[in-house]
Amino acid sequence: MSQQKPSAPKGMRDFGPEEMARRNYIFSTIRRVYEKFGFSPIETPAMEKLETLTGKYGEEGDRLIFKVLNSGDYLKEPKVSGLDLNQIDSKKLLRHISEKALRYDLTVPFARYVVQYHHQLPIPFKRYQIQPVWRADNPQKGRYREFYQCDADVVGSASLINEVELILILHEVLTELKIQGFKIYINNRKILAGIAEVAGISKQLVSFTVALDKLDKIGKENVLHEMQQNGFSEDSLKKISQVIDAAELKKNTLSFLKKFLSSSETGMKGMDEVSYVIKTAHELGVSNETLELDITLARGLDYYTGCIFEVKVPGSGFGSIAGGGRYDDLTGIFGMPGLPGVGISFGADRIYDLLLAHKLYPSFESTRYKYFFLNFGETESKESLRLIQILRGKNIRCGIYPDAVKIKKQMEYADKVKAEYVCTIGSNELLERKLGIKNMHTGEQHTISWDEFIQQITQEA
RNA sequence: GAGGUUGUAGCUCAGUUGGUUAGAGCGUCAGAUUGUGGCUCUGAAGGCCGGGGGUUCGAGUCCCCUCUUCCUCCCCA
Numbered sequence: 001m002s003q004q005k006p007s008a009p010k011g012m013r014d015f016g017p018e019e020m021a022r023r024n025y026i027f028s029t030i031r032r033v034y035e036k037f038g039f040s041p042i043e044t045p046a047m048e049k050l051e052t053l054t055g056k057y058g059e060e061g062d063r064l065i066f067k068v069l070n071s072g073d074y075l076k077e078p079k080v081s082g083l084d085l086n087q088i089d090s091k092k093l094l095r096h097i098s099e100k101a102l103r104y105d106l107t108v109p110f111a112r113y114v115v116q117y118h119h120q121l122p123i124p125f126k127r128y129q130i131q132p133v134w135r136a137d138n139p140q141k142g143r144y145r146e147f148y149q150c151d152a153d154v155v156g157s158a159s160l161i162n163e164v165e166l167i168l169i170l171h172e173v174l175t176e177l178k179i180q181g182f183k184i185y186i187n188n189r190k191i192l193a194g195i196a197e198v199a200g201i202s203k204q205l206v207s208f209t210v211a212l213d214k215l216d217k218i219g220k221e222n223v224l225h226e227m228q229q230n231g232f233s234e235d236s237l238k239k240i241s242q243v244i245d246a247a248e249l250k251k252n253t254l255s256f257l258k259k260f261l262s263s264s265e266t267g268m269k270g271m272d273e274v275s276y277v278i279k280t281a282h283e284l285g286v287s288n289e290t291l292e293l294d295i296t297l298a299r300g301l302d303y304y305t306g307c308i309f310e311v312k313v314p315g316s317g318f319g320s321i322a323g324g325g326r327y328d329d330l331t332g333i334f335g336m337p338g339l340p341g342v343g344i345s346f347g348a349d350r351i352y353d354l355l356l357a358h359k360l361y362p363s364f365e366s367t368r369y370k371y372f373f374l375n376f377g378e379t380e381s382k383e384s385l386r387l388i389q390i391l392r393g394k395n396i397r398c399g400i401y402p403d404a405v406k407i408k409k410q411m412e413y414a415d416k417v418k419a420e421y422v423c424t425i426g427s428n429e430l431l432e433r434k435l436g437i438k439n440m441h442t443g444e445q446h447t448i449s450w451d452e453f454i455q456q457i458t459q460e461a
Numbered sequence: 462g463a464g465g466u467u468g469u470a471g472c473u474c475a476g477u478u479g480g481u482u483a484g485a486g487c488g489u490c491a492g493a494u495u496g497u498g499g500c501u502c503u504g505a506a507g508g509c510c511g512g513g514g515g516u517u518c519g520a521g522u523c524c525c526c527u528c529u530u531c532c533u534c535c536c537c538a
Contacts (some may be wrong), residue, residue, distance in 0.1 A: 012527075060536050105538090133538085138462090140532055147538065210536095269466080299537090310538095320538060347538030376496075407496045415498040426496060440498070 011137070011145030013269040018423060021364040026177065026348050030150045037165060039152050041125045044109040046134075050101045052146055056108050056333070058302050061431045066137045066145075067104040102134035106151040107330070107343060108304070114155050114341075115334040123156035130348075135140050142350045146423045153343030155331070160276050163307050163326065166344045167281045167291060170311055170322055173346065178360050180219070184290055185310045187297040188274050189325075191257065193266015195295070199239040201232055205374065208232075209298035212240075215298065247295050254293065273307060281283070303327040309344060318354050322346045371398040371437075372419035374410045376426040384425050387435070390454055394461045415440065 008014055015023060033040075047068060071102045085239050090155065103109050106129045114125065130150045139145060150437065152169060154162040167184060174182045192212075196205045211226045218226075224237055232240070239260075246256040254275065257263070261267030274293060281291055299308045306326030324344030331339040355361055371391060373384040384400050391398045414422045424436035435453055438445040 007529080058536090060462095064536080068511080135537080137537075139530090144538075149538070159467040264517095318538095323538065345538070350538055374497080408494080408498080411496095413498085419498095424496075428496085436497090438497070443498085445497085 009145070011139035011143075013144065013146070014112075018364075019034075022361055023348065023352060025361065025364070026351055026355070027148075027150070029176050029217065030173055030346055030348070031128070031130065033169055033176070034150075034152050034236060037126075037152070037169055038447065039126045039128040042110075042113065042114055042129055043131060044103070044106070044129070045101055046132075047100045048103055048109055048112065050099050052099050052112050052334075053108060056303055056330075061104060061302075064137050065104050066134045066136050068100040068102065070097055070099060077237055094138075098213055104135060104147050105133050106131060106227075106345065107153065107327070110151070110153055110340070110343075111155075111327075111330040111336055115331050115336045116340065118339075120337065121431055122163075124154050125156055126152070126154050128152040140349070142353055144349055147350075148348040150346040151343055151347055152345075155339055157342035158328070158340040162342050163277045164280045165322060166342065167277065167286060167309070168284060170344060171281075172343065174311065174322075175356065178353065179313060179321075179351075179354065180358075181310055181315070182313045183292060184275065184286075184291070185294040185297050185312065186274060186307060187272035187293065188307050189294055189304055190270025190297060191274065192264045192270075192298065192305060192441050193238070194261045194270055195243055195266035197238040197267060199232075199243075199262045200235050204230065204232070212244075212296050213298040215247070216242065220248070221366055243295065244354075253295070257295070270306075277307060299323065299325060303330045305329065307342070307367065313354065316354055316358070318350050318357075320347070321350045321354060330360070330393040343367075367418045367420055368397065369399055369414075369417060369419040370396050371421050371423050372414045372417070373398070373400040373423045373425065374407060374414075375401045375404045376424070377404045380425050380430055383430060384423070387423075387450065387453070389426075391457060395459060396461070 034041075036046075048064075048311065050067060053065055057065075072280050072313055110129060114121065120374065129228075130148060130176065132146050132148050134146050136144060137143060152166065154166075170184055177360060192209050193202070193205060196202045196208050199208075201208055206422070207230045207353060208227065209228070211223050215223050220241070224241060227237060243257075246253050246260075254271070258268075258271055261271060278291060278293065282288060294310075297308060297310055300309065304325040305328040308325035309323060310320045311322040312319070322344060323340070324338070328340040328343040329337060331337070371388075373381075373388060375381045375384070381400060381404065399415060411422065419440055422438045422440060424438070426436075429435055429447070433451075434447050434449050436445060436447050438454075
């Protein structure tokens, strides 16, 4: 190769016409359901101020935020900004060279939006947002550096009806996309806090949930071992062990937890919330197999405070395809406390991969042209264009080959773009005010006059 | 951030222990067919073997660095 092969940056992709047809199928399904449930669309910019984003996603999350370099020569006058290059680490340097970043998710920009425009928003405010987000993660299966999230959030209402409705949305979208065997897992941060409280490890809540989250991957023994290494007492481990046993049995988990958490006010509140949500969703048609309490579900985002959801297709080979949860004080960080919120997000790119791997797409036979005109030269093409405009006036997809090249070539092109009919106005047809029409499926061909053709089209339309 | 893996024609890939002029299929282009696609046949073009450095008489092949692909951990959608 004489030149460097061009390519998109690491972890970022192009989408051709075929891929766009499939992606739009996913987006339009999600959008349709969101709107049916009364959500309104908004968009926010690709970049936010760096300070808006940092500290919301945990330590790991902060590392994965794409920072955008300031414009201008920021090293030119270091004294002005108080920058001493001789004694500075990269963290301190960052503040001086970057004050914008690409959004990491859609929830935090939305919280910023709500605080900024709260005076003109109907509260509770239900919005949906379908836009790309960026994470400086290492790409791998189902993981990209640029991917689309499809969020729906309700702010300004603490009612659990919102949780139930979001579950109904998850259920409806995934059912419409014909995804078999998806499971909505639900948990509540208050339950996790309650368990930690009863086990006497409230202070190590994070390391507790991180270890517990790995249960289905590494098993009970290893989870307990990891907790032991983190310095949990024997007594604590014994209690946690009981919880794990109950969780793995998946039978009477609810009644066990109600007993186990009876001494914890927070834990009991979490239980009440989850019980209500599961029961109500069930009454509204979400089956028990689809919606399940999973007390090992933790989720990494720092801002969740109540119910948390995650959707997986067990055995599909893909990670979670949707997630969400309640965040009761996200707007407080931006100076507006007391505005609760809850939301969900579909990972469109993972759904895309999953539908592709399981061959779940309907066929998108998109013929660009119903009538495709060949180009025989200047005078002939003008007549073709006149007819084409008449057709377009009747909302018929049609067009002409722009150059008067060899007919064979034009035919090959018409075949490639899957035109239904090819129309010819050459010198012969021009003289007789006629037009050749070839059906590209059957290969049949006939000639009719221009007037007849227009008449026929008008009748069909 | 840690570990592994991949890179050869537009695409998918061969290329033996280092040894002449790096191959195939598909695609592209031209012709068989002067105004008609798919099928067939004939022919042609197309490569600094990801990039840089090194070992060697000699490197697609061995060594180092870097980028990239895919995967695992971490974390996540």
